[in-house]
Amino acid sequence: MQPVAVEHPKLPRVEFVASTPPGRLWIAVFSAVALAPSFGYLALVFAAAIGLASFRKTWRRPTVSALAVIVCLFEFVPRWQALALATCWIALLLVWTQIARKGRTVPWLHAISALLLASICVSRGTSFLGGVTAGTLCALVPELLWRSHYWIKWRLRQTGQPPVWNNLFAALPFFAAGGVPFGKGPAYLAKHEAAGPTELASSQIEGVKLLLLAGLWRVADAALQWILWGIPTSWLPAWTPFHRAPLPSMELLMRIPASFALWQRWAALYGELFHAVLALAWFGHTIVAAFCLLGFHIPRNTQSPLTATTIVDFWGRYYFYFKELLMDFFFFPVFLKTSRLAVLWRTMLATAAAAFLGNLYYHAVLYSPILAAGDTRGFRSLLSARIVYCGLLAAGLCASMARALKQPQPRTASPFRRAAQVFVVATFFALLHVWNYGGPPIPMERRLHLWKTLVGVETNLRAIQFQSGR
């Protein structure tokens, strides 16, 4: 075991400066500037909360909860229905977790969410619920659902009556990320909360680093999109010359893959993967940085996935909090419940439950706003592509897990072998991304057709269009 201390970086002088009043003021001002591109005027509220949370530990949680309420009000007030839904949901959650002690509380939560989504979709288009409002309400459900799941699990383990206001921020969707709760729930946040001034300084330094890194990845992502696909960006100076994009966009690649050379198809595919990684990295770093600045030193969401040498490793490094969600609610319970089976079979079952069933369920809930908006074709297209995606991902993860179980101690690989492993893993996820791509509705045949053209098999696209009636 090679321990690497991450809680106490070797920068005592920086920590010392960060823990002084001018240091804290500088951090708050820096946060306001750095968070502005993501949160707009709310960055000022964030900065004020960071300042208050740093001042005294007992102020931290009430301040963060107040911040969460302000952010939610700011986001929901224009749509009173969303505000009403969020308020009722949170009120019911609090009352429910006060009353319920043990038992099957979590399945009820999911059953109620499904019922709620169904009733929103059914009453869409009525005078009470317009299509856009129905979509907004449906988009709110996953944000509340997974946070509530963590909240219930935490609350049922408490013996006393923990102060609700001090933990309320963990249940509120104030960092909307498609329902994935960064920082998981109250239990996880408590474990990562800075206990003293040194830990707070260390956490805030990590927050500053992450904001800088997020800015860097954001610029890199914009530059990548401009260079590869000619997408104009406000991040690059206006005088940058116009240039002809060398690679097709994913949408174009799906529609007319045969119009591009084989190298262009592959390069566009790898480019899409890089773009996806960069976009998730700067987005995740911004949210994790905000938590770190507020005094919760939670792990990074994206940690160099493009250096991963196995599929499992990539999966853990790409979107940590989504992986944790699937791990906590699907993988782990299934693994524990199948103790009579051999370890290999347990692992395969648990991996399939998480990567296929859990992943599919999460996305079905996530896509519900599309259904609520009346776009049945778009919903079907995304869900069918997701079924293939989840199936392929589960197969890849199962194979990778089985390999790791057979050889638990990783062998020292030569740089060449390591590079080859990285390339294989990146290729797997680049190919998988074809089924992950959202955008306008794309039929399954087109995605499959793109796969075929990547190995040089040219099929008659017109025939496909004719057969599928499009």
Add this chain to the structure above:
Amino acid sequence: MTDRQEHLTAFLASITAGRNVPIRAGGELQLDSLALLQVVTYLEQEYAIRLSDWDVEPDDLRSVNGILALIERCT
């Protein structure tokens, strides 16, 4: 260090050998899914604990102290 703790530390060292496993304050390990499975099977085999009968979360198994507390609770 007790025998149990020593045995557990040796086991954790064996499953994380060759990997860069960060240890946070309080001895928290950033164990990946595979290592977590190995911890579960270790507890089931060494201490005959059926973890499904207990209220266990993955985060309970991510620190030496957490695992020791779990063994204490379940045996």
